[in-house]
Amino acid sequence: MYKIPFLDLPPLRAAAGTVRLPGSKSISNRVLLLAGLSEGTTAVHDLLDSDDTAVMLAALKTLGGQIEAQADGVLNVTGIGGKLGTQAAQLFLGNAGTAMRPLAAALALLTATQGGSFELSGVPRMHERPIGDLVDALRALGCEIACLGNEGYPPLKLTGPSALKLDAPVKVRGDVSSQFLTALLMALPLVATDDVQIEVVGELISKPYIQITLTLLERFGIAVKRDGWERFTIPAGSRYRSPGAVHVEGDASSASYFVGLGAIAAVDQPVRIEGVGSESMQGDVRFVEAAQQMGAEVKSGPNWLEVRRGAWPLKGITLDCNHIPDAAMTLAVMALYADGPTTLTNIASWRVKETDRLSAMATELRKLGATVDEGPDWLRVQPLQDWKPASIHTYDDHRIAMCFSLAAFNGLVTEHPVPVRIEDPACVAKTFPEYFETLFDTVSASVSDIPVITIDGPTASGKGTLADEIAHKLGYAVLDSGALYRAAGLAASRAGIDLDDGKEVAAVARALDLRFAQGRVYLAGEDISDALRLETSGQNASRVAAHPPVRRALNQLQLDFRRAPGLVADGRDMGTDVFPDAGLKVFLTASAATRAERRHKQLIAKGISANIESLRADLEARDARDKNRSASPLHPAQDALMLDNSAQTIEESVELVLDWWARRRPFKVSR
């Protein structure tokens, strides 16, 4: 996950490949709650691992459920069998509607029958998301519930015991959130000694989510009788029975971003999405129909979809989106690529979700330059030609972050493509922590559009540390080109090759089987990271690097590191030879004395004894060799910015380079 203040998406051009979806949030949290209330153990396969499920799991543990992760990733949930394991607790439920609403109902009924005192709270936005209709229904049943902040909103305090009145139908409003009805449907089986009836007041929204609830209740032994979408009966004697094992489907709302991606950018090859398909129980698979109306070509199987571009530009549509409230946000960004306006209607519920999504979508689309009209429950988006580089504020709303990533394909409709900045990209943790990594695995960009920062300089100037820090702050990859030369030197000397024989060493360099992962370097599967840091490896690197054929052999390998979202390349000729078009070139120096001192400290810290004077002599000799070699001698690129960090802390250097970079980016940060 990118835990950084912002992530810049370079202009993207094409999409292809296979995406394995994370588990459905709606199914995961329902299954967890049902398993947590049941007797016995449920093996949950493919559960979503995200903020929303983490708060549900923590709450279930507090209430007495047992959670055990198996080695194969399956989670065993042993439920409380309807008996509270504690009489008092405070449950923090983040911004998970699928945790707050259903847990409030289940816990209210359990507290009424078994006694206790529980507080349910969330993030500040959760305390602005309505729950009054559910609280009213539960109070009418006899539950004692106090709203600790504003009436009708969390945090809630549940106390008991209190007498329940279950003989009259339970009335609940269905036109603000379907989660209130879901909550009652999942909680009332706990107390259904007689038939319990629920009546929906007002037009029920988001109906497919009720279908998910009914399907999963059935799996846990509860056969609810449904009469239209107005009346539901939980039969007398209902009791949760664990089905033993449950498989969680991939998330259909998360699929929408990749369906959109396919519709916009899968020209040669389809985007294949695994985890949902024609047999899904999730209403959001019907997003596919909307994408097809806009022009996408879609093939599907029971649990997969394949999407490619059909009509281009996309076709503007008018659609009632009440049945796909979450996925519909994706349509609003796809609309920028259409041939005419797109109007999304019946989406009033957007106003009470992670943020006021109607207002947020309109505001952020306008930052890109789009013309957008917004009504109380609708949004109209015009196609966009003149794109502006926008910093998209994400309001701690995962879906805003994810759907606006599709705006990075603007280069397909304008001659002047612009990058898109996504603020607080880590907000995707709510339902899809690896969203951006998955996106980058599926897309390609023109090489020249992918930003590169080069950091060149002499040995021990701190290039590696600076490059790592900058890359980390921007979410970019790092190319430690020195490591490639070190690895080539190591592989050649292990093979008994004369390091002064450029041709022979180049042959080894061409065949290098190198892999970089989590800061380690592997040669033919062997972790050589420590061997590469030895002084002899540095000396050998300098020797092999002097041969033009070796430099040529490693060139393509280095260019291959240039992938979205960007690259920080450190070395000696990154800005001069390998990435001459880099957006920022830094030449990092420090006095020989400072560098010798730093190297000395490093070695001592590793328990290796060293002599400062001889270290200094070594690095001066190395400087001379690197500067005077005929192939790519070490010198600053003409357009490099010089940075002498002798008297700077690493933080100061990082700040300075980030500031230089910020000045070269096209973004104005506006709120």
Ligand SMILES: O=C(O)C1=C[C@@H](OP(=O)(O)O)[C@@H](O)[C@H](O)C1
């Ligand atoms: O029950 C569910 O799992 C959900 C229902 C929908 O909410 P509303 O019923 O409030 O529209 C949806 O937006 C939410 O992401 C998940």
Ligand SMILES: C=C(OP(=O)(O)O)C(=O)O
């Ligand atoms: C509305 C959403 O979440 P929640 O389950 O918190 O309601 C959502 O995921 O888009």
